[in-house]
Amino acid sequence: MTYSKPLPVPGADTKPFWDGCREHTIRIQRCKACGHLRRPPASVCPRCLARETEWVEMSGRGTVYSYVVYHVAYDPSFKEDLPYVVALVTLEEGPRILTNIVECDPAAVHCDMAVEAIWKDVTDTVSLPLFRPAS
Amino acid sequence: MHAVGALEAGICKYILISYGHSARSGGGMSQVLSRMAGDDAVFGHFGAAAGYALAARRAMHEYNTGPDTWKHIAVGQRKWANLNPRAVMYDRPMTESDYERSPWIVEPFRLADNCLVTDGGRAFILTTAERARDLPHPVVTIMGLGMHNPAADPVAARHLTGPTGARRAGEQAFHMAGITLEDVDACEIYDCFTYTVEITLQDYGFFGPGEGEEWFRGGTIEPGGRTPVNTSGGLLSEAYQMGLTPLTEGVMQLMGRCGDHQLGPATGNIKPEIILCSDNGGILQTHACCILRRN
Structure with a gap:
C-alpha cells in the first residue's frame, strides 16, 4: 500500500537528520566551535555564529516538554489517526x-x-522518529 | 514603527496602512498556514492553532492556567461583539457553558479559543500631529511604541510560556509614553487565540503567571468591566484583520466612532483617554506594542 501522508523534503541543513532516521538514529547538529547542540538544523550556530558543524547521535530518550491532541484533520490523510498527539x-x-x-x-x-x-x-527510504512512554 | 520613521525623516506626509484578504472565501489563510508546516507536516502538525496550543499546554503545566481562564476571555470578548453590528459574531451570544461545549480543535484549544477567518479589510492613516490637527476629525496620537522579536522557532524557543516579546516591547512603549499600567483605560490585544490575550497581558504586567484566572474572573474585560479588552469583539469574535483589528479599534474608540460599543456611560466604562494595543506574529515570535491617546 502506498503511503499517503506528507513526506519530509530534506534540504541542505536537514538531510543528515533524515539520513540518520533511515538508519534509526536521531542525529543532531553540534557546533564544532562551542559544542552547542542545535535544533532546528541551521548552517550557522545560533550561540557563537560558527559554521563548522558535526552530527552526533542521541540516545533516543527524553521527556515531553509539551503536547497537543489533534481532534481535527488539517490534512485528510491524518483523519484515520484522530485523536492523535503531536x-x-x-x-x-x-x-x-x-x-x-x-x-x-x-x-x-x-x-x-x-x-x-x-x-x-x-517508505523504503524514509523512517520517522516517534516516541512512546519509556519502558 | 517604520511609518513613524518615514514621517519623522520627512520622506512621507501621509501614510496609508492597510490590510485586505479574502481569507475565508478564497481559502488563502489555510494555504498560507499549510505552506508554513514544512517537515512538521510529516507528524501531522499544521497551522498556527497547534503551535500556540503547544505553548498554552506547557503554560498549564508550569502555572495555573487553562480553559477556566480562557473562557473568561472568549465569553467577555463575545459580549463586546454582541454590541458591534460589524462583528461576525454580533448575533451569536456565548455563555460559559457554550464555551465548555465548544468542540476541541487542537486540545487544549476548543473552537471558541480560535480566532475567526474573515474576508475584509482595514486601514488607517498616519501623519504628523501637526498636520492631523488641521484635519476635520478628532486626533489620536501615538504616545509610545515598542517592539521585541524573540524569533526562535518553537522547537528551540524558551519564551513559549513567557516572557514573550510582549515584556520588552511593553517596557519600551510605557517608557516612551511616560505612563504606567494604571493609566491605561482599555486594551486592544492581538488575540489569535485566547491564550495569546492572557500571556500578552501577563507579560505587560497586569498580573503574574497563574494569576490570570482570578484577574479575568467577574467580567474584568467585559462591557462595564474595570479593564475593557478587545472592545470590538477582537479577532475571536469581530473579524480577523491581522494586527489592524486591535489597532484600528483603539483609534476608533479614542475618536469616539464606535456606536453601541463605544466605551463611555452607555457601556458602563469611562470615556477612554489612553488605549494600549498589541500585535504579535509567528508562534509568539514577534511583538509590537502601541500606546494611543486622545488628542
Whole structure:
C-alpha cells in the first residue's frame, strides 16, 4: 500500500537528520566551535555564529516538554489517526524535537513524561522518529 | 514603527496602512498556514492553532492556567461583539457553558479559543500631529511604541510560556509614553487565540503567571468591566484583520466612532483617554506594542 501522508523534503541543513532516521538514529547538529547542540538544523550556530558543524547521535530518550491532541484533520490523510498527539520532546542531551507520541492513550500523555524513540518505516527510504512512554 | 520613521525623516506626509484578504472565501489563510508546516507536516502538525496550543499546554503545566481562564476571555470578548453590528459574531451570544461545549480543535484549544477567518479589510492613516490637527476629525496620537522579536522557532524557543516579546516591547512603549499600567483605560490585544490575550497581558504586567484566572474572573474585560479588552469583539469574535483589528479599534474608540460599543456611560466604562494595543506574529515570535491617546 502506498503511503499517503506528507513526506519530509530534506534540504541542505536537514538531510543528515533524515539520513540518520533511515538508519534509526536521531542525529543532531553540534557546533564544532562551542559544542552547542542545535535544533532546528541551521548552517550557522545560533550561540557563537560558527559554521563548522558535526552530527552526533542521541540516545533516543527524553521527556515531553509539551503536547497537543489533534481532534481535527488539517490534512485528510491524518483523519484515520484522530485523536492523535503531536509533542515537543526534550531529548536527554538537551535539544527538542517535534514528534508524535504513540502507543499511549492521548488522555494519559502529560508534560515531563519520560519517553523513548521508536521507528516507523513509512517508505523504503524514509523512517520517522516517534516516541512512546519509556519502558 | 517604520511609518513613524518615514514621517519623522520627512520622506512621507501621509501614510496609508492597510490590510485586505479574502481569507475565508478564497481559502488563502489555510494555504498560507499549510505552506508554513514544512517537515512538521510529516507528524501531522499544521497551522498556527497547534503551535500556540503547544505553548498554552506547557503554560498549564508550569502555572495555573487553562480553559477556566480562557473562557473568561472568549465569553467577555463575545459580549463586546454582541454590541458591534460589524462583528461576525454580533448575533451569536456565548455563555460559559457554550464555551465548555465548544468542540476541541487542537486540545487544549476548543473552537471558541480560535480566532475567526474573515474576508475584509482595514486601514488607517498616519501623519504628523501637526498636520492631523488641521484635519476635520478628532486626533489620536501615538504616545509610545515598542517592539521585541524573540524569533526562535518553537522547537528551540524558551519564551513559549513567557516572557514573550510582549515584556520588552511593553517596557519600551510605557517608557516612551511616560505612563504606567494604571493609566491605561482599555486594551486592544492581538488575540489569535485566547491564550495569546492572557500571556500578552501577563507579560505587560497586569498580573503574574497563574494569576490570570482570578484577574479575568467577574467580567474584568467585559462591557462595564474595570479593564475593557478587545472592545470590538477582537479577532475571536469581530473579524480577523491581522494586527489592524486591535489597532484600528483603539483609534476608533479614542475618536469616539464606535456606536453601541463605544466605551463611555452607555457601556458602563469611562470615556477612554489612553488605549494600549498589541500585535504579535509567528508562534509568539514577534511583538509590537502601541500606546494611543486622545488628542
